[in-house]
Amino acid sequence: MIRSDTILGALAVIAGLLLLWASFFIPTSGFVTTLSAQFFPHVLAGVMVILGGLLLARPRSDTLQGALAPLATARFAGFVLATAFYLIAFPSVDFRLGTALFLLAGIVLMGARKPLELVLVPVLGALGMWIIFRFGFTILLPVWI
Amino acid sequence: MDLSQLAQAALILADPSVWLWLIVGTALGMVFGAAPGLTATAGIAIATPLTFGFDFASSMALLLGLYCSGYFAGSIPAILINMPGAPGNAATSLDGHALARRGKADLALCLAVIGSALGGFLSIVVLAFAAPTLSAFALRFTSVEYAVFALFGLTCIAAISRGSLVSGLLGAALGMVLGLVGIDPVGGMERLTFGNFSLLTGIALLPALIAFFAITEVFAQAMAGQHGRELPRQEQARPLAVFRLIVQRWWLVVKSSAIGIGIGLLPGTGPTIASWIAYGEAARGDPQVGSKDGSENGVLASEVANNAVTGAALVPLLTLGIPGDTVTAILIGAFLIQGIEVGPLFIATHGQLFMQILILLALANLAILVVGLGTRRWLPLLLRIPQRILVPMIVVFCAAGAFSVNNMSFDVLMILVLGFGGFVLMRLGMPMAPVVLGLVLGPILERNLRDALTVHQMDWSVFVTRPISLAIVCITLLVIGVTYWRSRGRARPAT
Numbered sequence: 001m002i003r004s005d006t007i008l009g010a011l012a013v014i015a016g017l018l019l020l021w022a023s024f025f026i027p028t029s030g031f032v033t034t035l036s037a038q039f040f041p042h043v044l045a046g047v048m049v050i051l052g053g054l055l056l057a058r059p060r061s062d063t064l065q066g067a068l069a070p071l072a073t074a075r076f077a078g079f080v081l082a083t084a085f086y087l088i089a090f091p092s093v094d095f096r097l098g099t100a101l102f103l104l105a106g107i108v109l110m111g112a113r114k115p116l117e118l119v120l121v122p123v124l125g126a127l128g129m130w131i132i133f134r135f136g137f138t139i140l141l142p143v144w145i
Numbered sequence: 146m147d148l149s150q151l152a153q154a155a156l157i158l159a160d161p162s163v164w165l166w167l168i169v170g171t172a173l174g175m176v177f178g179a180a181p182g183l184t185a186t187a188g189i190a191i192a193t194p195l196t197f198g199f200d201f202a203s204s205m206a207l208l209l210g211l212y213c214s215g216y217f218a219g220s221i222p223a224i225l226i227n228m229p230g231a232p233g234n235a236a237t238s239l240d241g242h243a244l245a246r247r248g249k250a251d252l253a254l255c256l257a258v259i260g261s262a263l264g265g266f267l268s269i270v271v272l273a274f275a276a277p278t279l280s281a282f283a284l285r286f287t288s289v290e291y292a293v294f295a296l297f298g299l300t301c302i303a304a305i306s307r308g309s310l311v312s313g314l315l316g317a318a319l320g321m322v323l324g325l326v327g328i329d330p331v332g333g334m335e336r337l338t339f340g341n342f343s344l345l346t347g348i349a350l351l352p353a354l355i356a357f358f359a360i361t362e363v364f365a366q367a368m369a370g371q372h373g374r375e376l377p378r379q380e381q382a383r384p385l386a387v388f389r390l391i392v393q394r395w396w397l398v399v400k401s402s403a404i405g406i407g408i409g410l411l412p413g414t415g416p417t418i419a420s421w422i423a424y425g426e427a428a429r430g431d432p433q434v435g436s437k438d439g440s441e442n443g444v445l446a447s448e449v450a451n452n453a454v455t456g457a458a459l460v461p462l463l464t465l466g467i468p469g470d471t472v473t474a475i476l477i478g479a480f481l482i483q484g485i486e487v488g489p490l491f492i493a494t495h496g497q498l499f500m501q502i503l504i505l506l507a508l509a510n511l512a513i514l515v516v517g518l519g520t521r522r523w524l525p526l527l528l529r530i531p532q533r534i535l536v537p538m539i540v541v542f543c544a545a546g547a548f549s550v551n552n553m554s555f556d557v558l559m560i561l562v563l564g565f566g567g568f569v570l571m572r573l574g575m576p577m578a579p580v581v582l583g584l585v586l587g588p589i590l591e592r593n594l595r596d597a598l599t600v601h602q603m604d605w606s607v608f609v610t611r612p613i614s615l616a617i618v619c620i621t622l623l624v625i626g627v628t629y630w631r632s633r634g635r636a637r638p639a640t
Contacts, residue, residue, distance in 0.1 A: 005573075011573075035594070037336055040321075041325055044318050048319075052315070054311050055312070062574060067572045076364075076367055086541075087557050088561070103538070107533050125538055129545060133545050137177075137183060141545060141548065
């Protein structure tokens with residue numbers, strides 16, 4: 001049975017080694033008489049490998065299945081995908097349109113079924129949020145018109 | 146303190162416009178502090194140019210009202226929806242939201258309101274009576290002391306890593322790695338950007354905060370479904386009972402205020418570090434702090450320290466002309482608009498204006514109490530919004546908030562990457578609070594350590610040969626020792 005700490009520890013060791021590898025590409029200036037720009041990345045890489053090793057050696061009893069199984073539902077995957085699409089498209093789609101579509105998808109995935117709710121929440125939510133940021137905080141959000 | 150000057154300064158209380166601008170400032174501070182991505186700093190930066198036509202008292206009423214309430218208001222979304230409005234309120238969300246989950250959001254809000262006002266009042270006392278002495282002491286802090294101080298701050302990890310210290314340390318290391326990204330602050334070299342131009346400025350703290358607290362919470366709620374993490378009906382708290390509860394914890398208030406004031410005095414620090422260190426101290430004394438059920442002590446310590454920074458950060462500004470944090474840096478502009486130069490002669494030559502500042506700061510903290518306690522009954526109504534609507538709305542708020550920090554779409558992408566990554570790591574058992582602490586303290590530790598060694602020709606002994614630095618090193622070792630001793634005591638089975 002795979003444990004959560006085993007995966008976390010393995011990830012930490014891999015991340016530490018990757019950091020160590022990447023830090024060798026950090027340029028250093030020969031004129032600076034102090035710790036180099038590579039010093040902290042090296043230290044942190046070492047710390048991550050050691051801590052990852054400790055987790056691998058002495059994992060707690062939580063199982064990986066218990067930690068990640070709830071994520072493997074269609075509803076959760078749909079919500080994460082909708083969020084990802086919304087955030088990736090954020091700069092190129094009109095805020096009001098993108099937000100209305102995301103809110104519609106989001107509330108449906110969260111279980112909303114009432115027709116009035118499915119119309120009012122996306123429309124009023126998107127417009128209300130745009131008005132607050134545009135006129136309240138004078139923040140220019142991406143819009144087409 | 147010159148009482149005749151105080152009496153003359155008190156005449157501003159008869160001016161209705163001062164009251165009006167104080168209320169406007171407090172209300173604006175509430176909005177800017179509570180909105181994710183926007184901070185008191187942004188609010189003051191926007192409001193400062195508006196004070197061109199104001200007299201000194203009205204200008205300060207607006208800006209100081211905004212300053213004090215802006216630092217407090219981030220605790221409102223932190224408690225209600227686990228989304229700190231500002232970095233200084235991140236520690237509040239740990240216990241504040243846990244209390245809300247137990248139906249005690251009103252109690253947590255009352256504690257935040259009264260604690261913030263108390264912290265603010267205590268820092269005014271320090272500003273009034275000890276400003277010149279303390280600013281001279283703060284000036285003795287060099288990069289050596291800042292470096293060991295950041296190291297001391299990292300001892301909080303033990304307190305906020307409930308469950309597994311190794312996972313907590315790993316989280317802090319991850320946060321520090323994220324803090325390395327961008328231009329190396331000493332050598333000016335590009336570091337861990339992988340050729341991405343947007344990463345040159347590093348990973349901004351506010352989007353990271355939104356990702357690690359709000360987006361992870363959103364995903365957790367989406368995973369639980371529409372009723373899985375629905376909050377229970379909220380109990381009403383009686384302010385008098387909360388006052389009594391705070392009086393019983395007077396030592397925690399004094400300790401957290403001292404931490405907030407001490408950190409506020411040091412230029413370049415700010416409320417984020419203050420609230421985390423105070424929170425860590427509270428956690429050392431109360432095992433309930435940071436637990437699943439949350440503790441009143443965690444909220445109180447974090448909020449007292451957060452607002453104790455406000456008056457203290459004005460000490461170096463008004464006595465030396467050095468701003469203690471970003472907000473006071475902008476306030477220099479507000480003073481210049483009034484034709485006043487702050488510096489060593491300010492209190493001597495503008496004693497009455499100094500008194501006006503003290504009075505307005507006290508009023509601003511009073512306004513936090515009045516507005517905070519007055520509106521707190523309606524704030525938990527936010528929790529009555531069904532989860533199926535609230536959760537997607539929070540995502541929209543997070544996206545717009547992250548975008549508004551630097552007007553960069555990259556920050557919006559960042560909250561997705563960090564938020565999802567953080568959520569998976571959280572499911573694997575890594576707490577998020579140490580990640581944020583590492584992100585805050587890592588760059589401070591690195592920059593000051595390297596600066597200190599540059600100045601002292603790579604002589605590492607400098608950290609134990611300077612008296613203040615040695616004292617902080619000893620306190621750090623003492624805290625680590627006590628934490629270890631207590632953890633052994635808890636681990637030992639009862640006989």
